[in-house]
Amino acid sequence: MNKLVAECFGTFWLVLGGCGSAVLAAGFPEVGIGLLGVSLAFGLTVLTMAYAIGHISGCHLNPAVSIGLWAGGRFPANQLLPYIVAQVIGGLIGGGVLYLIATGQAGFDVGGFASNGFGEHSPGGYNMTAALICEVIMTMMFLLVIMGATDERAPAGMAPIAIGLCLTLIHLISIPVTNTSVNPARSTGVALFAGDWAISQLWLFWAAPIVGAVLGAMIYKYIGAKSK
Numbered sequence: 001m002n003k004l005v006a007e008c009f010g011t012f013w014l015v016l017g018g019c020g021s022a023v024l025a026a027g028f029p030e031v032g033i034g035l036l037g038v039s040l041a042f043g044l045t046v047l048t049m050a051y052a053i054g055h056i057s058g059c060h061l062n063p064a065v066s067i068g069l070w071a072g073g074r075f076p077a078n079q080l081l082p083y084i085v086a087q088v089i090g091g092l093i094g095g096g097v098l099y100l101i102a103t104g105q106a107g108f109d110v111g112g113f114a115s116n117g118f119g120e121h122s123p124g125g126y127n128m129t130a131a132l133i134c135e136v137i138m139t140m141m142f143l144l145v146i147m148g149a150t151d152e153r154a155p156a157g158m159a160p161i162a163i164g165l166c167l168t169l170i171h172l173i174s175i176p177v178t179n180t181s182v183n184p185a186r187s188t189g190v191a192l193f194a195g196d197w198a199i200s201q202l203w204l205f206w207a208a209p210i211v212g213a214v215l216g217a218m219i220y221k222y223i224g225a226k227s228k
Contacts, residue, residue: 004082006057008090010049014061015094015189018042019114022179023102039171042180047164054160062183063087063206068143068213072221074150084185091189099193115191115198116181116205124176128204131178135208136215138170139182143216151224181205182212 021041025033033041050059058075060066063084069075095113102108112121118131126134145166149159167182174180181187187205191198 003057003079004086006053007060007083007086008093010053010057010059010061011087011090011185011189012094012097013049014042014045014183015091015186016098017045018186019095019190020098020101022114023098035175036172039168039175042171043164043166043168046167047160050160050163057083059160061087061090061185062209063185064139064183064209064213065143065146067210068139068217069147071214072143072147072217074147074217087185088188091185092192093189095189095193098190110194112179112198113190113194114179115194116179116187117198117201118178118204121197121201122177123179126177131204132208134174134177135181135205136212138174138180139209139212140216140219142166142170142182143213144220147217147220148224178205182209184209 018038018041021033022038025041026035026038046059046061049061053059058069060069060075060083066075066080066083066087070077070080099110099113102110102113115121118126118128122131142163146159146163148154149162170182171180174182184206187202191202191205
């Protein structure tokens with residue numbers, strides 16, 4: 001149970017810290033943190049939680065990561081569903097707390113609420129195909145880095161830094177395309193508060209990261225195989 005609570009808290013922090021930076025701080029007049037700041041915030045949430053709970057639950061914070069690690073032989077199938085449920089609950093709590101904070105500002109407009117989208121709801125107007133390709137490839141690379149950085153042959157204690165910086169890089173690349181998901185729990189946590197289009201497009205931000213995660217795990221399983 002402590003693993004599930006850790007995953008819930010960790011995903012809560014990812015959504016509150018990452019999406020919170022986008023909703024509350026990105027466009028703050030004159031001193032807003034912008035795209036670079038939001039990208040860094042997402043990376044920092046994972047980096048900090050990896051050190052805080054990595055030794056407890058593995059710090060997945062992401063259904064796609066859990067599924068990818070299972071596909072790569074690093075995670076047992078019987079723990080998948082509990083982990084995913086805990087992550088989604090944590091994401092929803094994070095989205096809820098962010099909603100309570102954000103609506104405390106006079107005249108606040110929920111708008112997209114840092115939700116992921118494509119077509120007219122893509123920050124850069126990218127279509128569904130571009131969004132699908134982007135999310136699959138970004139999540140694939142994320143899993144490749146996660147599995148490599150946590151390999152027993154990798155430098156000890158450095159995995160959180162590599163993984164956090166990888167997520168930062170992913171956001172720097174793909175925020176203009178989809179607002180960056182690579183994480184179904186992150187997408188769900190805010191989409192339910194944005195409603196309407198965010199919920200109708202949510203399927204892509206479950207399907208694409210999961211496919212990408214499995215691909216990344218399979219690739220690392222091959223290239224990372226120990227030589228006989």
